[in-house]
Amino acid sequence: MISMIEFTDITAWIHSLLLSVLTPTWTYIVELALSGVTALVVLLVCVIIMVYMERKVAGFMQLRWGPNRVGPYGIFQVIADVIKLLLKESFSPNRADKVMFNIAPALALCVSLMALAPISWAPGLTMWDTNIGILFITAISSMGVIGILMAGWSSNNKYSLIGAMRSGAQIVSYELSAGLSIITAVALAGTLSTNGIIQSQADGWWILKGQIPAIIAFLIYVIASTAECNRAPFDLAEAESELTAGYHTEYAGMQFGIFYLNEYINMAIVSIIASTLFLGGWMPFHLPFDYPVVQTFNHIMDFIPTWMWFFGKMFLIIFFMMWFRWTFPRLRIDQLLKLEWKYLLPISIVNLLFAAVIIVLHWHL
Amino acid sequence: MFCIGIYSSLKKTGELNLYSSLQEEKLNIKPGSNGTNSVKLGKCHLILAQKKIKNKQMKSLFNYIKEVIYAFVSLAKGLLLTLRYFITIKKVNITEEYPNNRTTTISVKERFYGEVVLPHNENNEHKCTACTLCQMACPNNSIQIISKQIETEDGKKKRVLDKWVYHLDSCTFCYQCIDACPQDAIEMKNSFELSVYDRTKLIYQLNRPGSKLKEKPTVKEQQS
Amino acid sequence: MDVKKDFIPEFEGEAYKDDMGRTSFIVTSVDAVANWGRSNSLWPLSFGTSCCAIELMSTVSAKYDWSRFGFEVMRASPRQCDLIIVAGTITHKMAPVLKRLYDQMPEPRYVIAMGACAVSGGPFYYNSYAVVRGVDNVIPVDVYIPGCPPRPEALIHGMMTLQEKIKKSKAYVIEKPKKKKENND
Numbered sequence: 001m002i003s004m005i006e007f008t009d010i011t012a013w014i015h016s017l018l019l020s021v022l023t024p025t026w027t028y029i030v031e032l033a034l035s036g037v038t039a040l041v042v043l044l045v046c047v048i049i050m051v052y053m054e055r056k057v058a059g060f061m062q063l064r065w066g067p068n069r070v071g072p073y074g075i076f077q078v079i080a081d082v083i084k085l086l087l088k089e090s091f092s093p094n095r096a097d098k099v100m101f102n103i104a105p106a107l108a109l110c111v112s113l114m115a116l117a118p119i120s121w122a123p124g125l126t127m128w129d130t131n132i133g134i135l136f137i138t139a140i141s142s143m144g145v146i147g148i149l150m151a152g153w154s155s156n157n158k159y160s161l162i163g164a165m166r167s168g169a170q171i172v173s174y175e176l177s178a179g180l181s182i183i184t185a186v187a188l189a190g191t192l193s194t195n196g197i198i199q200s201q202a203d204g205w206w207i208l209k210g211q212i213p214a215i216i217a218f219l220i221y222v223i224a225s226t227a228e229c230n231r232a233p234f235d236l237a238e239a240e241s242e243l244t245a246g247y248h249t250e251y252a253g254m255q256f257g258i259f260y261l262n263e264y265i266n267m268a269i270v271s272i273i274a275s276t277l278f279l280g281g282w283m284p285f286h287l288p289f290d291y292p293v294v295q296t297f298n299h300i301m302d303f304i305p306t307w308m309w310f311f312g313k314m315f316l317i318i319f320f321m322m323w324f325r326w327t328f329p330r331l332r333i334d335q336l337l338k339l340e341w342k343y344l345l346p347i348s349i350v351n352l353l354f355a356a357v358i359i360v361l362h363w364h365l
Numbered sequence: 366m367f368c369i370g371i372y373s374s375l376k377k378t379g380e381l382n383l384y385s386s387l388q389e390e391k392l393n394i395k396p397g398s399n400g401t402n403s404v405k406l407g408k409c410h411l412i413l414a415q416k417k418i419k420n421k422q423m424k425s426l427f428n429y430i431k432e433v434i435y436a437f438v439s440l441a442k443g444l445l446l447t448l449r450y451f452i453t454i455k456k457v458n459i460t461e462e463y464p465n466n467r468t469t470t471i472s473v474k475e476r477f478y479g480e481v482v483l484p485h486n487e488n489n490e491h492k493c494t495a496c497t498l499c500q501m502a503c504p505n506n507s508i509q510i511i512s513k514q515i516e517t518e519d520g521k522k523k524r525v526l527d528k529w530v531y532h533l534d535s536c537t538f539c540y541q542c543i544d545a546c547p548q549d550a551i552e553m554k555n556s557f558e559l560s561v562y563d564r565t566k567l568i569y570q571l572n573r574p575g576s577k578l579k580e581k582p583t584v585k586e587q588q589s
Numbered sequence: 590m591d592v593k594k595d596f597i598p599e600f601e602g603e604a605y606k607d608d609m610g611r612t613s614f615i616v617t618s619v620d621a622v623a624n625w626g627r628s629n630s631l632w633p634l635s636f637g638t639s640c641c642a643i644e645l646m647s648t649v650s651a652k653y654d655w656s657r658f659g660f661e662v663m664r665a666s667p668r669q670c671d672l673i674i675v676a677g678t679i680t681h682k683m684a685p686v687l688k689r690l691y692d693q694m695p696e697p698r699y700v701i702a703m704g705a706c707a708v709s710g711g712p713f714y715y716n717s718y719a720v721v722r723g724v725d726n727v728i729p730v731d732v733y734i735p736g737c738p739p740r741p742e743a744l745i746h747g748m749m750t751l752q753e754k755i756k757k758s759k760a761y762v763i764e765k766p767k768k769k770k771e772n773n774d
């Protein structure tokens with residue numbers, strides 16, 4: 001059975017194969033490259049699915065069909081878009097700071113791809129199995145704003161600049177409550193390593209075991225991360241009725257495509273983190289009770305392969321974010337900051353205290 | 366709705382509290398009375414102000430919680446609506462899939478104005494007498510009637526239609542020309558698939574080559 | 590409505606040919622892929638100057654839904670769009686703005702003139718000092734859609750006409766460097 005083949009076996013096999021041919025240093029380098037490329041390819045496929053899904057979800061929620069004429073059910077729509085973007089002329093405006101202007105999209109993409117390193121894709125399948133994985137992710141994800149600010153600043157366009165500044169304010173503010181809700185999960189799990197957090201959910205996901213604080217933290221994390229990804233209803237950085245297209249107003253062709261890609265990669269990473277912290281990552285659905293019925297249920301759940309759980313949860317959270325996007329109207333900038341500083345932040349602080357009490361008293365399951 | 370109910374009741378009770386506090390103090394406040402009363406009045410105001418501040422604080426805390434709850438309720442409402450659409454899309458979908466429904470369900474009403482036509486009968490005859498009334502009625506010069514002089518068999522000179530030039534590119538489908546036509550020679554068609562690659566292709570000659578005026582039946586023929 | 594079978598007007602096509610009049614397989618297949626991509630992902634600029642824009646909006650709406658073709662990504666920035674739908678009257682004051690927007694768009698770019706005003710000046714053709722008589726005086730137009738305003742279906746038909754044009758034209762205009770004029774004397 002395919003589901004019985006664990007990824008550890010495959011990685012071990014590749015490792016031994018490479019060792020038999022190359023020196024250990026080269027093995028290490030080749031493995032690094034291989035894992036990076038694999039993660040990138042998987043992510044790109046995910047992004048293509050996500051863009052298609054976004055357009056279909058948008059259509060269905062607005063009583064229409066969405067793309068359905070390019071290929072069966074419109075599945076080649078995104079591919080057509082990619083071909084077009086690749087073949088489109090891309091240029092930098094005359095007065096722009098050319099070097100910065102061209103580096104910015106690549107930098108934004110690099111920063112968001114760096115957050116992939118400590119993610120645990122499947123049992124034994126982590127690129128960089130470090131014990132500070134979550135800390136690394138939080139540190140990296142707040143750096144995403146640099147690429148955006150660079151893009152806005154170097155375009156020499158007032159709309160870009162305002163968009164970038166707004167984006168900066170937004171990401172810096174929402175980082176706080178996202179961080180606090182991550183801390184809630186970390187406190188529950190007692191570790192910062194992604195693998196450790198997932199292992200701690202072997203007898204049930206934190207959203208079930210962690211009582212009310214975990215649920216509130218999950219909700220706050222989803223809201224804050226939607227804002228961090230600059231997605232509607234928090235897409236003030238590119239509010240098209242006010243700012244044309246925000247920080248990427250001046251970008252054309254594939255450079256714009258990279259920003260577009262970046263948005264979706266960010267979304268994927270954020271939802272992977274949310275599923276790792278609260279929904280157990282690749283961990284199958286287990287119930288935290290000791291009855292024989294529950295035990296059999298847990299065993300049945302184990303038969304569903306881990307990659308299915310992983311991507312299932314990821315796309316569930318992505319669906320939530322799309323659902324928000326196509327339901328809510330955009331907030332104003334002051335409302336956006338008010339939401340963070342007056343509501344989410346106090347709630348998450350109180351929630352963290354609450355969670356601490358629960359952990360100290362061992363009330364969580 | 367629930368939250369609005371709470372809010373309004375709270376408002377009422379807040380006011381009630383103020384009144385009852387006045388009564389509790391048992392202050393006799395009469396207009397136009399002596400100094401002691403005014404001292405009492407000042408005291409009363411002080412108490413009232415304190416109570417108000419306290420009340421305000423209570424209220425603001427309550428408002429905060431209430432706002433949070435109400436926010437979640439209203440968000441959930443919207444989310445449920447879109448989720449319902451998402452799930453039951455097969456039923457609620459309202460899209461008319463245009464190029465697929467061209468031959469079936471497309472609903473272009475007869476009264477839709479899409480194009481002026483000059484109908485010809487089976488003998489390649491039309492009814493236009495080249496009187497140029499339509500040309501004069503057209504508000505934006507979309508019609509050009511070009512007529513020519515011919516000689517009929519009995520030697521009479523007669524003016525007939527040579528070219529009925531129709532500029533579809535500037536026509537606004539206002540129906541003026543059709544109202545103006547005394548012969549009912551032109552009609553409005555409800556076509557709409559008129560896109561072209563070249564603007565000159567939008568200038569039509571409506572009378573077909575070799576067409577001629579449909580002779581009106583003479584009085585004799587009518588009687589018989 | 591009478592039912593025509595070939596409801597999209599023919600475009601003669603301008604497939605790539607070399608000096609001998611031959612077509613190359615690689616060039617034509619690259620053309621085919623590029624044109625397929627381009628024709629199926631036309632992102633219009635959200636640009637509407639008057640009443641035709643209402644009809645443009647209703648084409649975006651659920652009832653006519655041009656997202657079925659993949660056109661729904663309306664970009665507000667001219668840098669990111671492929672197509673400008675001139676929906677409405679272009680006055681002499683707006684014409685430079687339109688020209689500038691067109692210049693800001695990266696190649697390949699297409700223009701649709703929607704409605705009588707954009708095609709020829711329409712109701713203002715006869716007696717107005719303020720209106721440009723046809724946007725083709727300002728920018729090159731690929732497809733003209735007559736009507737005042739055209740139905741949403743007519744706009745979709747116009748877009749499909751444009752798709753036909755894109756599919757049959759060269760993906761790249763390879764221009765040789767022009768020779769200097771030789772002086773014969």
Ligand code: SF4
Pocket residue numbers: 481502503504505506507508535536537538539540541542543
């Ligand atoms: S419908 Fe109006 S604009 Fe069109 S030709 Fe007739 S009178 Fe002129």
Ligand code: SF4
Pocket residue numbers: 492493494495496497498499500510545546547548549550551
């Ligand atoms: S169409 Fe009617 S109004 Fe116009 S020239 Fe002919 S007869 Fe006269």
Ligand code: SF4
Pocket residue numbers: 537639640641642676677678703704705706707711712736737738739
């Ligand atoms: S063609 Fe008619 S509907 Fe369109 S902009 Fe002009 S006047 Fe308005």
